[in-house]
Amino acid sequence: MRVLGVDPGLTRCGIGVVEGGRGRQVRLVAVGVVRSPSTEPTAERLLHLQTELDTWLDRFQPDAIAVEQVFADVNVASVMHTMQASAIPLLAAARRGLPVELHTPTSVKAAVTGSGRADKAQVTTMVTRILRMESAPKPADAADALAIAICHLWQGTAAGRLQDAARAEQARLRSVPGPSTTRAAVAR
Template sequence: MRVLGIDPGLTRCGVGVVDVAPTRTAVLVHVSVITTPIELPLEERLLRIAAGVEAVLDEHRPDSVAVERVFAQHNVRTVMGTAQVSGIALLAAARRSLPVGLHTPSEVKAAITGYGQADKKQVGTMVAKVLRLDEIPRPADAADALALAICHAWRGPLGGVVGASVTPAAAAGSAGAGSLTPAQQAWRAAEQGAKRRPAAPRLVR
């Protein structure tokens, strides 16, 4: 599965493309940050971001798109810009009939690091480890976009089988524990614990 992750932002919009195999092994395909000067009119800034997103879609042809879900912030101007860029990303994906996944920052952090309150450095470090990169992608918007793409692929079905969603822990069952990320190890531990847990008693009427 090839996934485009988009970390929406009006000044910096991170875009990252990864290929993820059925074993959950992820490979970097592309990463960049679309920037717009704050002195430009809003409509021109949005036009530049739209052109950048569509160029990546057309060049790399992902199977699906992952976008960070907009959430409330104290800074209304920031959240408005994020929402506007998210709309551009959703529109660009819809024009190409691509499925879209919306993920909150906490969901992405939990998927990548195993901890929903991880900071940006921890997320960037795990992105570099998962993709086997020599250094953390910079700026943080780039790492966040890749994290979104990885999170989306790990949470959805792989291998082209509809409805065949497999957790990273299950997919890595044939691999050694040392090859799993902390998040994957946590998933496998939780999955094994659930299997050992006795079934709840059934009420008979």
């Protein structure tokens, strides 16, 4: 499975693509940051982000998109810009029919480091180790995008196994004669 992770931001938007599956090492496919100058109008900055994201989607053909859920902060203007930027990958996923999932910062940190309270340095260190990179991805937005993609890959793989097990159990239960079938057979 190939996942494109997005750490949304209007000035810097981290994008990372990882690949992996059950019993396979997670592999780095690509990582980068889309930048837009704060001097440009917001609409132009969002268009630039959309164009760059579409280029990544065309080039890397992910199976899913994972986006970090916006965390409310005291800086309302910053939160608004981040929320606007987070809409771009959601729309891109809908246009392409790709599954998209929002992950909280705490769940991403917990998945990658084992602690939902990890700091950015710990996340970057673990991403570097997990992906066996020679050097840490920079800036932090790039490392965060990879962490989001890894979190989604791991949680999606586990969720998929649980769904498969539930479907198998349901099929097994449908094939086992129920109480009414057993009683009918005994009554004959």
